[in-house]
Amino acid sequence: MKVAVVGATGMVGEVMLRVLEERNFPFTELLLVASERSVGKEMEFKGKTYSIIGLQTAVEAKPDIAIFSAGGDTSLDWAPKFAEVGTTVIDNSSAWRMDPTKKLVVPEINAESLTKEDKIIANPNCSTIQMVLALSPLHKTYGINRVVVSTYQSITGTGVKAVRQLENEYAGVKDEMAYPYPIHRNALPHCDVFEDNGYTKEEMKLTRETKKILDNNINVTATAVRIPVVGGHSEAVNIEFDNDFELGEVRRLLSETPGVTVQDNPDTNTYPMPIYAEGKNDVFVGRIRRDESQPNTLNMWIVADNLRKGAATNAVQIAEYLIANDLI
Template sequence: IDLIPTASKRSVGKKVLFHGNEITVCSLEDAVIENPHIAIFSAGTEVSIEWAPRFAERQTFVIDNSSAWRMNEGIPLVVPEINAGSINNNTRIIANPNCSTIQMVLALMPLHRNYGIRRVVVSTYQSVTGSGVSAARQLDDERKGVDGKKAYPHRIDLNLFPHGGKFLNNGYTTEEQKLVDETRKILDDNGIMLTATVVRVPVYGGHSEAINVELKNAYDLNEVRELLSDTPGITIQDNVEANEYPMPLYAEGKDDVFVGRIRRDESIPNGLNLWVVSDNLRKGAATNAVQIAEYLVTNKFV
């Protein structure tokens, strides 16, 4: 594998280690003329909008981690375990979903295929790492009693707030709207009713989600457990007698999505409750992108 590390002008010329060898970081201008088979973008929306089409024009498959292309018609929004088949040679740009969406749809997918989903209510408890390095530094500073730069409008240590992204005219935040729109696209069903509340919490290890699902058809709880357990990428942690359930403390650094507190919602017919946790920097971002790249190689797209 030949790696072409690429970054902004301030990092061009620096060295990175890859398989024990030092490789020089180059510019986007230099990288695109190398005609790479695959380019993984994680540089934000503006860079992606400008540069992803330029790489795609050279027949490079672009896997983009930003929100730039996710809702574009004709651009596949891919979680490989669910809809890798949406990738084809005519779509050179592939969108990586939002971190909180990925872990939720992985748990919802077997339910939707077997019973049909009518409605989803999700509340997320999202790690500071989902807001980037500056947010993690703010939490570090506050825990040390240091007055540093603020990534959030409020203190995050010993606190939480219902605010993820920017507020929209409908009262939702951008993070909440992504959960709604992206889930429908990935599951290929605009008829699913969804509502979301995003909460930022003072943890590093990953995102947690309380998911309430109303299914279209009756289900057996043991069958639900089996379906989830058999889903690639999901690990069941649901032994309440031993106080075992998913937590970001133990999800950190792991690629799987952890599901627990699986129980019937007794307030409505065909209701189900799940607690889902995953490392947002792994399956929520990097791991999913790498899995897409592996799919491209394994299926001889490159």
């Protein structure tokens, strides 16, 4: 099994390599791929030194799987070239997510839709993945009509430039900024660019991707906020169901969902937080309570490491599913 990691030197790419190592991913050959300016540089993986190669060299090597974390433009240009030589591409960017010919996959929810013909597979947005993983069992049981979500998102979702901005602001150093305003001791209601409807691209990803993954009839409205946190994304989610529910049953359904860990005990101050989610692959759910302002409505707090389940882990799980089901 020949595997290429495209964008291996980036923040998600480095986490991807850690996840591959932790999960003992079954490859026989590993290609570490990055932009031309990184070609020839060396990286260590499992005690072995690898030289970074360019995209064209990687295409010519015809890997079985290529996991992309190199940005939308790179994916649009190069994913089809890999697919043409028989490689199955799993793409972390937004480039292919809303393409009606491409599957948008969270393995625990809809991996069974994948076939050998799916040569470009889209990984959902980080904030979407953690939310739909928790929503899925509840939608199957009660039917979701509407979701109102406010996100509190880690600067790591922006990238290394944002991490440097926060570190510089901690130190009182003025340098290049990833955001239009300081992020230290601040909250920016501005994740990604604004669209014509006044929502940001990040907010509309939550709306559009949830519909594609779960059910086109689910209405979603979102507010996405960037906060000075590095461990993961947090979400306050209000869910209106078609049918009533019991809180004990909700907790049971979530506890039995693969990839979800329930942390919900107010008596012991037990609830999810990004400081504890960091470095873990699960989605953590807590603060589970009935919305007392209207019927059939639930509030939850959902937290996950956006670089892991929100990106690298989900992509590796897709690859594992493909191998386990002879789809490569």
